[in-house]
Amino acid sequence: MSGTELTVTLSGATAADARAVVRVLEPAFGQAKEEPPTSEDVTVHTARFEHDPADRAAEPAAGGPGHLSGAVTVTVQGAPEAVSMARESLAHAFTAQDQGSVSGDQEQEWQLLLEP
Structure with a gap:
């Protein structure tokens, strides 16, 4: 299976967040x-990942708690499988509140509020 891109956009975040x-x-x-x-000086941070399910574990990472300086709004966009895995990984590491999602034919977008 070929890889797909996962885009993560953060607002209200410091560079450390x-x-x-x-x-x-x-x-x-x-x-x-x-x-x-x-x-x-940046108010919106973006990270892009190349998601290839064949190269990665099927389960989300069970990382330890993350540390944030304040509440951060995160939008994750990509293939539904990648978005779900990212959402679960973030929920394991941070206190996360679902803020809603939008689904298309090939992509999904999910917004989360991460709290310290």
Whole structure:
């Protein structure tokens, strides 16, 4: 099966918060395509992962608790399987509240509010 892209967008996050979220997703998705964000001047952080189910475990990562400086809104977009895995990984690591989802023919988008 060919890989698909998973896009994660964070708002209300510091650079350290964005890096914490990226680190939680890396066990399930591998390294993000770009370096983790470092600038504190950025108001929206984006990370992209290449998701190939053949290369990764079928279960979401059971990482330890993540550390955030404040509430962070996260939007995860991609293939339904990748979005579900990302959502579960984030819910295992952070206190997460579902904020809703939108589904299309080939993609799904899910928004979560992560709290410290």
